[in-house]
Amino acid sequence: MPIWVMGTEERGRDTITTLNSSSRPGDWFWGFWPLVPIYPYARRQTLRQEIIPDTLWTFEQVQGIFYVVVPVRMTVVKLEAGGLLVYSPVAPTPECKRLLRELEAQHGEVKYIILPTISGLEHKVFVGPFARCFPNAQVYVAPQQWSFPIDLPLSWLGFPPERTEVLPPDSSKTPFADEFDYEILGPIDLGLRPFSEVAFFHKRSRSLLVTDTIVSIPEEPPEVVQLDPYPLLFHARDEARDRIEDSPQLRRKGWQRICLFALYFRASVLDTIPLLKAFLLASNAPERSKKAYFGIYPFKWKENWQQSFAALRKSNLLVAPILQTLILNRNSKETLNWAKRIGRWDFKRIVPCHFSAPITADWQQFREAFTFLEGKNSLPRADFEVMEQIDEILVRTRIVPPAR
Ligand SMILES: [Fe+2]
DSSP: OOOEEEEEEEETTEEEEEEEOOOOGGGGBOTTGGGSOOBTTTBOOOEEEEEETTTEEEEEEEEEETTEEEEEEEEEEEOTTSOEEEESOOOOOHHHHHHHHHHHHHHOOEEEEEEOBSSOHHHHHHHHHHHHHSTTOEEEEOSSOOOSSSOOOGGGGTOOGGGEEEOOSSGGGSTTTTTEEEEEEEEEOOSSSOEEEEEEEETTTTEEEOSSSOBOOOSSOOHHHHSSOHHHHHHTOSSTTSOOOOOHHHHHHHHHHHHHHHHHSSOTTEEEOOHHHHHHHHTTOSOOSTTTGGGOOOEEEOTTHHHHHHHHTSSSOBOOHHHHHHTGGGGHHHHHHHHHHHTTSOOSEEEOSBSSOSEEOOHHHHHHTTGGGGTOOOSOGGGGHHHHHHHHHHHHTTSSOOOO
Protein backbone atom coordinates (compact mmCIF):
# COMPACT_ATOMS: atom_id res chain seq x y z
CA MET A 1 0.00 0.00 0.00
CA PRO A 2 1.56 3.32 -1.00
CA ILE A 3 1.93 5.96 1.66
CA TRP A 4 1.61 9.45 0.29
CA VAL A 5 3.54 12.13 2.05
CA MET A 6 1.32 15.08 1.26
CA GLY A 7 3.56 17.74 2.68
CA THR A 8 5.29 19.51 5.49
CA GLU A 9 4.48 23.07 6.44
CA GLU A 10 5.11 25.66 9.11
CA ARG A 11 1.97 26.63 10.99
CA GLY A 12 2.49 29.08 13.81
CA ARG A 13 5.42 27.66 15.70
CA ASP A 14 4.58 24.05 14.76
CA THR A 15 5.89 22.13 11.76
CA ILE A 16 3.18 19.84 10.46
CA THR A 17 3.73 16.65 8.50
CA THR A 18 0.67 15.30 6.74
CA LEU A 19 -0.06 11.72 5.69
CA ASN A 20 -3.00 10.24 3.83
CA SER A 21 -2.49 6.56 3.26
CA SER A 22 -5.00 5.27 0.80
CA SER A 23 -6.57 5.98 -2.56
CA ARG A 24 -8.88 2.96 -2.34
CA PRO A 25 -12.48 3.97 -1.52
CA GLY A 26 -12.94 0.65 0.33
CA ASP A 27 -10.46 1.90 2.92
CA TRP A 28 -12.72 4.85 3.67
CA PHE A 29 -15.72 2.69 4.54
CA TRP A 30 -17.73 3.59 7.64
CA GLY A 31 -20.61 1.13 8.04
CA PHE A 32 -22.41 2.76 10.96
CA TRP A 33 -23.12 6.00 9.09
CA PRO A 34 -26.95 5.60 9.40
CA LEU A 35 -26.62 6.21 13.18
CA VAL A 36 -25.83 9.87 12.45
CA PRO A 37 -26.64 10.15 8.74
CA ILE A 38 -24.54 13.10 7.65
CA TYR A 39 -22.15 13.70 4.75
CA PRO A 40 -19.90 11.97 3.67
CA TYR A 41 -22.01 9.03 4.85
CA ALA A 42 -20.26 5.67 4.31
CA ARG A 43 -17.02 7.06 2.82
CA ARG A 44 -14.71 8.97 5.12
CA GLN A 45 -11.14 9.76 4.21
CA THR A 46 -8.66 10.30 7.01
CA LEU A 47 -5.72 12.68 7.14
CA ARG A 48 -3.08 12.13 9.79
CA GLN A 49 -0.93 15.08 10.79
CA GLU A 50 2.07 14.99 13.05
CA ILE A 51 1.84 18.18 15.09
CA ILE A 52 4.76 17.50 17.44
CA PRO A 53 7.28 14.87 16.30
CA ASP A 54 6.80 11.54 18.09
CA THR A 55 4.37 13.18 20.55
CA LEU A 56 1.10 14.53 19.19
CA TRP A 57 -0.92 13.73 16.06
CA THR A 58 -4.30 14.72 14.68
CA PHE A 59 -6.57 12.51 12.57
CA GLU A 60 -9.01 14.47 10.47
CA GLN A 61 -12.14 13.53 8.57
CA VAL A 62 -14.99 15.74 7.33
CA GLN A 63 -18.64 15.98 8.25
CA GLY A 64 -21.56 18.09 7.16
CA ILE A 65 -25.09 18.60 5.93
CA PHE A 66 -25.99 19.91 2.44
CA TYR A 67 -22.30 20.13 1.56
CA VAL A 68 -21.58 22.40 4.52
CA VAL A 69 -18.49 20.36 5.34
CA VAL A 70 -16.04 21.08 8.16
CA PRO A 71 -13.17 19.05 9.61
CA VAL A 72 -13.82 16.74 12.56
CA ARG A 73 -10.69 15.73 14.41
CA MET A 74 -9.32 13.33 16.99
CA THR A 75 -6.05 13.94 18.78
CA VAL A 76 -3.57 11.23 19.70
CA VAL A 77 -0.89 11.78 22.35
CA LYS A 78 2.06 9.53 23.12
CA LEU A 79 2.35 8.60 26.79
CA GLU A 80 5.77 8.83 28.41
CA ALA A 81 5.70 5.22 29.61
CA GLY A 82 4.68 4.06 26.13
CA GLY A 83 1.23 3.74 24.62
CA LEU A 84 -1.25 6.30 23.29
CA LEU A 85 -4.15 8.39 24.56
CA VAL A 86 -6.90 9.18 22.05
CA TYR A 87 -9.03 12.30 22.61
CA SER A 88 -12.41 12.28 20.82
CA PRO A 89 -12.18 9.43 18.28
CA VAL A 90 -13.28 9.76 14.65
CA ALA A 91 -14.75 6.98 12.50
CA PRO A 92 -12.54 3.87 12.71
CA THR A 93 -12.41 3.21 8.97
CA PRO A 94 -9.80 0.73 7.66
CA GLU A 95 -7.61 3.71 6.67
CA CYS A 96 -7.98 5.41 10.06
CA LYS A 97 -7.16 2.17 11.90
CA ARG A 98 -4.12 1.54 9.74
CA LEU A 99 -2.77 5.04 10.33
CA LEU A 100 -3.22 4.51 14.05
CA ARG A 101 -1.73 0.99 14.01
CA GLU A 102 1.40 2.54 12.49
CA LEU A 103 1.69 4.76 15.55
CA GLU A 104 1.00 1.79 17.85
CA ALA A 105 3.83 -0.14 16.19
CA GLN A 106 6.22 2.68 17.02
CA HIS A 107 4.93 4.02 20.31
CA GLY A 108 2.82 1.32 21.98
CA GLU A 109 -0.85 0.46 21.91
CA VAL A 110 -3.87 2.68 22.51
CA LYS A 111 -4.28 2.72 26.31
CA TYR A 112 -6.95 5.36 26.85
CA ILE A 113 -9.87 6.59 24.77
CA ILE A 114 -11.57 9.80 25.89
CA LEU A 115 -15.12 10.89 25.04
CA PRO A 116 -14.91 14.55 26.14
CA THR A 117 -18.49 15.63 25.41
CA ILE A 118 -22.01 14.62 26.38
CA SER A 119 -23.90 16.52 23.70
CA GLY A 120 -21.73 16.21 20.59
CA LEU A 121 -23.39 13.28 18.83
CA GLU A 122 -20.93 13.71 15.96
CA HIS A 123 -18.19 12.69 18.41
CA LYS A 124 -20.08 10.23 20.61
CA VAL A 125 -21.22 8.02 17.75
CA PHE A 126 -17.69 6.79 16.98
CA VAL A 127 -16.54 5.85 20.47
CA GLY A 128 -18.22 2.45 20.88
CA PRO A 129 -17.07 1.08 17.49
CA PHE A 130 -13.65 2.67 17.97
CA ALA A 131 -13.19 1.08 21.40
CA ARG A 132 -14.01 -2.34 19.98
CA CYS A 133 -11.06 -1.98 17.57
CA PHE A 134 -8.69 -1.39 20.49
CA PRO A 135 -9.70 -4.07 23.01
CA ASN A 136 -7.03 -3.25 25.61
CA ALA A 137 -7.92 0.41 25.88
CA GLN A 138 -9.73 1.90 28.86
CA VAL A 139 -12.57 4.24 27.85
CA TYR A 140 -13.25 7.41 29.87
CA VAL A 141 -16.37 9.46 29.23
CA ALA A 142 -17.51 12.92 30.34
CA PRO A 143 -19.97 12.70 33.27
CA GLN A 144 -23.76 12.71 32.76
CA GLN A 145 -23.92 11.14 29.33
CA TRP A 146 -27.32 11.05 27.62
CA SER A 147 -28.73 9.79 24.37
CA PHE A 148 -31.57 10.99 22.15
CA PRO A 149 -34.53 10.54 21.77
CA ILE A 150 -34.44 8.29 24.86
CA ASP A 151 -31.71 7.76 27.41
CA LEU A 152 -29.98 4.45 26.80
CA PRO A 153 -27.18 2.88 28.82
CA LEU A 154 -23.78 3.40 27.21
CA SER A 155 -23.47 -0.35 26.60
CA TRP A 156 -26.49 -0.09 24.27
CA LEU A 157 -24.53 2.48 22.28
CA GLY A 158 -21.69 0.00 21.80
CA PHE A 159 -19.48 1.12 24.69
CA PRO A 160 -17.72 -1.87 26.31
CA PRO A 161 -19.19 -1.83 29.86
CA GLU A 162 -16.32 -3.71 31.48
CA ARG A 163 -13.78 -1.05 30.46
CA THR A 164 -15.79 2.18 30.36
CA GLU A 165 -15.53 4.65 33.24
CA VAL A 166 -16.79 8.13 33.92
CA LEU A 167 -14.08 10.78 34.27
CA PRO A 168 -13.90 11.58 38.00
CA PRO A 169 -14.43 15.22 39.05
CA ASP A 170 -10.91 15.18 40.51
CA SER A 171 -8.49 14.79 37.59
CA SER A 172 -5.71 13.51 39.86
CA LYS A 173 -7.69 10.26 40.31
CA THR A 174 -6.97 8.94 36.79
CA PRO A 175 -4.09 6.69 35.73
CA PHE A 176 -2.87 9.37 33.29
CA ALA A 177 -2.87 12.18 35.89
CA ASP A 178 0.93 12.59 35.75
CA GLU A 179 0.72 13.64 32.13
CA PHE A 180 -2.74 15.20 31.77
CA ASP A 181 -4.95 17.53 33.72
CA TYR A 182 -8.55 18.27 32.73
CA GLU A 183 -11.40 20.63 33.53
CA ILE A 184 -15.06 19.80 33.08
CA LEU A 185 -17.38 22.54 31.80
CA GLY A 186 -20.94 22.13 33.05
CA PRO A 187 -23.18 20.34 32.74
CA ILE A 188 -25.06 23.42 31.53
CA ASP A 189 -28.82 22.99 31.75
CA LEU A 190 -30.38 23.43 28.30
CA GLY A 191 -33.84 22.21 29.23
CA LEU A 192 -34.20 18.98 27.25
CA ARG A 193 -30.61 17.77 27.66
CA PRO A 194 -27.49 19.33 29.23
CA PHE A 195 -24.25 20.44 27.57
CA SER A 196 -20.80 19.53 28.87
CA GLU A 197 -17.26 19.37 27.56
CA VAL A 198 -13.94 18.31 29.05
CA ALA A 199 -10.78 20.24 28.14
CA PHE A 200 -7.54 18.25 28.50
CA PHE A 201 -4.12 19.74 29.12
CA HIS A 202 -1.10 17.72 28.03
CA LYS A 203 1.60 19.01 30.33
CA ARG A 204 4.75 17.94 28.49
CA SER A 205 3.79 19.48 25.13
CA ARG A 206 1.84 22.39 26.71
CA SER A 207 -1.16 21.57 24.50
CA LEU A 208 -4.80 22.24 25.31
CA LEU A 209 -7.30 19.83 23.73
CA VAL A 210 -10.89 21.05 23.41
CA THR A 211 -13.94 19.76 21.59
CA ASP A 212 -16.49 22.35 20.43
CA THR A 213 -16.00 25.40 22.66
CA ILE A 214 -13.19 27.09 20.73
CA VAL A 215 -12.46 27.31 17.02
CA SER A 216 -10.16 29.25 14.71
CA ILE A 217 -11.35 29.94 11.19
CA PRO A 218 -8.77 29.55 8.40
CA GLU A 219 -8.94 31.76 5.34
CA GLU A 220 -8.13 28.87 3.01
CA PRO A 221 -9.96 25.52 2.95
CA PRO A 222 -8.23 22.93 5.18
CA GLU A 223 -6.46 20.10 3.40
CA VAL A 224 -8.91 17.46 4.57
CA VAL A 225 -11.82 19.38 3.04
CA GLN A 226 -9.91 19.56 -0.25
CA LEU A 227 -9.51 15.78 -0.54
CA ASP A 228 -12.91 15.94 -2.24
CA PRO A 229 -13.46 19.59 -3.25
CA TYR A 230 -16.98 19.11 -4.64
CA PRO A 231 -18.78 20.64 -1.61
CA LEU A 232 -16.51 23.71 -1.82
CA LEU A 233 -17.25 24.16 -5.51
CA PHE A 234 -20.97 23.55 -4.99
CA HIS A 235 -21.11 26.53 -2.63
CA ALA A 236 -18.80 28.71 -4.72
CA ARG A 237 -21.57 29.30 -7.26
CA ASP A 238 -23.61 32.48 -7.33
CA GLU A 239 -26.72 31.00 -8.93
CA ALA A 240 -28.20 27.71 -10.10
CA ARG A 241 -27.15 28.15 -13.72
CA ASP A 242 -23.43 28.48 -12.85
CA ARG A 243 -21.25 25.53 -13.73
CA ILE A 244 -19.43 23.64 -10.97
CA GLU A 245 -15.81 24.47 -11.81
CA ASP A 246 -12.55 24.03 -9.95
CA SER A 247 -9.86 26.59 -9.16
CA PRO A 248 -8.04 27.64 -5.97
CA GLN A 249 -10.09 30.87 -5.93
CA LEU A 250 -13.39 28.99 -6.18
CA ARG A 251 -12.35 26.54 -3.45
CA ARG A 252 -11.57 29.46 -1.18
CA LYS A 253 -14.87 31.21 -2.02
CA GLY A 254 -16.84 28.01 -1.33
CA TRP A 255 -14.99 27.40 1.92
CA GLN A 256 -15.63 30.90 3.26
CA ARG A 257 -19.35 30.57 2.53
CA ILE A 258 -19.41 27.14 4.17
CA CYS A 259 -17.93 28.71 7.32
CA LEU A 260 -20.74 31.27 7.39
CA PHE A 261 -23.35 28.52 7.02
CA ALA A 262 -21.74 26.34 9.69
CA LEU A 263 -21.37 29.14 12.22
CA TYR A 264 -24.55 31.19 11.74
CA PHE A 265 -27.05 28.92 9.90
CA ARG A 266 -28.01 32.02 7.89
CA ALA A 267 -25.81 35.08 8.14
CA SER A 268 -27.27 38.49 7.30
CA VAL A 269 -25.34 38.48 4.01
CA LEU A 270 -27.30 35.48 2.71
CA ASP A 271 -30.74 35.61 1.14
CA THR A 272 -32.70 32.46 0.43
CA ILE A 273 -34.77 31.87 -2.67
CA PRO A 274 -38.33 30.53 -2.16
CA LEU A 275 -38.37 26.81 -2.85
CA LEU A 276 -40.84 26.98 -5.75
CA LYS A 277 -38.66 29.58 -7.51
CA ALA A 278 -35.55 27.48 -6.75
CA PHE A 279 -37.26 24.49 -8.43
CA LEU A 280 -38.02 26.59 -11.52
CA LEU A 281 -34.44 27.93 -11.67
CA ALA A 282 -33.12 24.38 -11.39
CA SER A 283 -34.36 23.72 -14.92
CA ASN A 284 -31.54 26.02 -16.14
CA ALA A 285 -28.85 24.29 -14.10
CA PRO A 286 -26.09 22.66 -16.18
CA GLU A 287 -25.98 19.67 -13.81
CA ARG A 288 -29.14 18.18 -12.35
CA SER A 289 -27.82 14.94 -10.90
CA LYS A 290 -28.62 13.70 -7.41
CA LYS A 291 -25.07 14.71 -6.45
CA ALA A 292 -25.90 18.29 -7.52
CA TYR A 293 -29.21 18.24 -5.57
CA PHE A 294 -31.03 18.09 -8.92
CA GLY A 295 -29.82 21.60 -9.77
CA ILE A 296 -31.59 23.21 -6.80
CA TYR A 297 -29.56 26.07 -5.36
CA PRO A 298 -31.78 28.20 -3.12
CA PHE A 299 -29.12 30.71 -2.04
CA LYS A 300 -28.34 34.28 -3.05
CA TRP A 301 -25.29 35.84 -1.42
CA LYS A 302 -25.21 39.61 -1.05
CA GLU A 303 -22.30 41.51 -2.58
CA ASN A 304 -20.75 42.26 0.80
CA TRP A 305 -20.81 38.64 2.04
CA GLN A 306 -17.03 38.55 2.48
CA GLN A 307 -17.25 41.18 5.21
CA SER A 308 -19.04 38.70 7.45
CA PHE A 309 -16.36 36.12 6.81
CA ALA A 310 -13.59 38.66 7.48
CA ALA A 311 -15.20 39.43 10.87
CA LEU A 312 -14.84 35.76 11.85
CA ARG A 313 -11.10 36.10 11.36
CA LYS A 314 -10.62 39.29 13.35
CA SER A 315 -9.46 37.28 16.32
CA ASN A 316 -7.40 34.12 16.33
CA LEU A 317 -9.86 32.30 18.62
CA LEU A 318 -13.60 32.26 18.45
CA VAL A 319 -16.49 30.72 20.33
CA ALA A 320 -18.88 29.59 17.61
CA PRO A 321 -21.87 31.98 17.41
CA ILE A 322 -24.24 29.02 17.91
CA LEU A 323 -22.60 28.26 21.26
CA GLN A 324 -22.59 31.97 22.14
CA THR A 325 -26.30 32.42 21.50
CA LEU A 326 -27.90 29.10 22.39
CA ILE A 327 -25.65 27.21 24.81
CA LEU A 328 -22.85 28.81 26.84
CA ASN A 329 -24.93 31.90 27.74
CA ARG A 330 -27.30 29.57 29.63
CA ASN A 331 -24.73 29.59 32.40
CA SER A 332 -22.27 32.43 31.86
CA LYS A 333 -20.85 32.18 35.36
CA GLU A 334 -20.01 28.47 35.07
CA THR A 335 -18.48 29.01 31.61
CA LEU A 336 -16.32 31.94 32.78
CA ASN A 337 -15.20 30.02 35.86
CA TRP A 338 -14.22 27.09 33.67
CA ALA A 339 -12.21 29.39 31.38
CA LYS A 340 -10.55 30.87 34.48
CA ARG A 341 -9.64 27.43 35.86
CA ILE A 342 -8.03 26.60 32.52
CA GLY A 343 -5.90 29.70 33.08
CA ARG A 344 -3.72 27.85 35.56
CA TRP A 345 -2.32 25.81 32.66
CA ASP A 346 0.59 27.28 30.76
CA PHE A 347 -0.40 26.06 27.29
CA LYS A 348 0.99 27.41 24.04
CA ARG A 349 -1.21 25.65 21.51
CA ILE A 350 -4.85 24.61 21.28
CA VAL A 351 -6.14 21.63 19.33
CA PRO A 352 -9.94 21.76 18.92
CA CYS A 353 -12.09 19.13 17.18
CA HIS A 354 -13.24 21.42 14.34
CA PHE A 355 -11.83 23.98 11.86
CA SER A 356 -8.10 24.91 12.24
CA ALA A 357 -5.55 23.02 14.32
CA PRO A 358 -3.16 23.47 15.91
CA ILE A 359 -3.77 27.07 16.97
CA THR A 360 -0.89 28.97 18.52
CA ALA A 361 -2.53 30.62 21.52
CA ASP A 362 -2.06 31.13 25.22
CA TRP A 363 -4.44 31.46 28.15
CA GLN A 364 -5.00 35.23 27.77
CA GLN A 365 -6.26 34.72 24.22
CA PHE A 366 -8.39 31.79 25.36
CA ARG A 367 -9.97 33.88 28.12
CA GLU A 368 -10.50 36.80 25.73
CA ALA A 369 -12.62 34.58 23.47
CA PHE A 370 -15.19 34.25 26.28
CA THR A 371 -15.64 37.98 26.88
CA PHE A 372 -18.83 37.81 24.76
CA LEU A 373 -20.36 36.62 28.05
CA GLU A 374 -19.36 39.99 29.54
CA GLY A 375 -20.96 42.03 26.77
CA LYS A 376 -17.97 42.35 24.42
CA ASN A 377 -18.38 41.01 20.89
CA SER A 378 -16.60 41.95 17.69
CA LEU A 379 -18.88 39.96 15.37
CA PRO A 380 -21.59 41.80 13.39
CA ARG A 381 -24.84 41.72 15.40
CA ALA A 382 -26.86 41.42 12.20
CA ASP A 383 -25.38 37.97 11.60
CA PHE A 384 -26.86 36.73 14.88
CA GLU A 385 -30.41 37.60 13.86
CA VAL A 386 -31.56 34.11 12.85
CA MET A 387 -30.07 32.49 15.94
CA GLU A 388 -31.63 35.13 18.16
CA GLN A 389 -35.00 34.35 16.60
CA ILE A 390 -34.48 30.63 17.30
CA ASP A 391 -33.44 31.51 20.85
CA GLU A 392 -36.57 33.60 21.38
CA ILE A 393 -38.86 30.80 20.18
CA LEU A 394 -37.12 28.18 22.33
CA VAL A 395 -37.32 30.37 25.43
CA ARG A 396 -40.93 31.43 24.77
CA THR A 397 -42.03 27.82 24.37
CA ARG A 398 -39.99 26.93 27.49
CA ILE A 399 -37.99 24.30 25.61
CA VAL A 400 -34.79 25.92 26.91
CA PRO A 401 -34.25 28.15 29.95
CA PRO A 402 -33.36 31.82 29.38
CA ALA A 403 -29.78 33.09 29.30
CA ARG A 404 -28.24 33.88 32.67
FE1 LIG B 1 -18.33 18.88 17.52
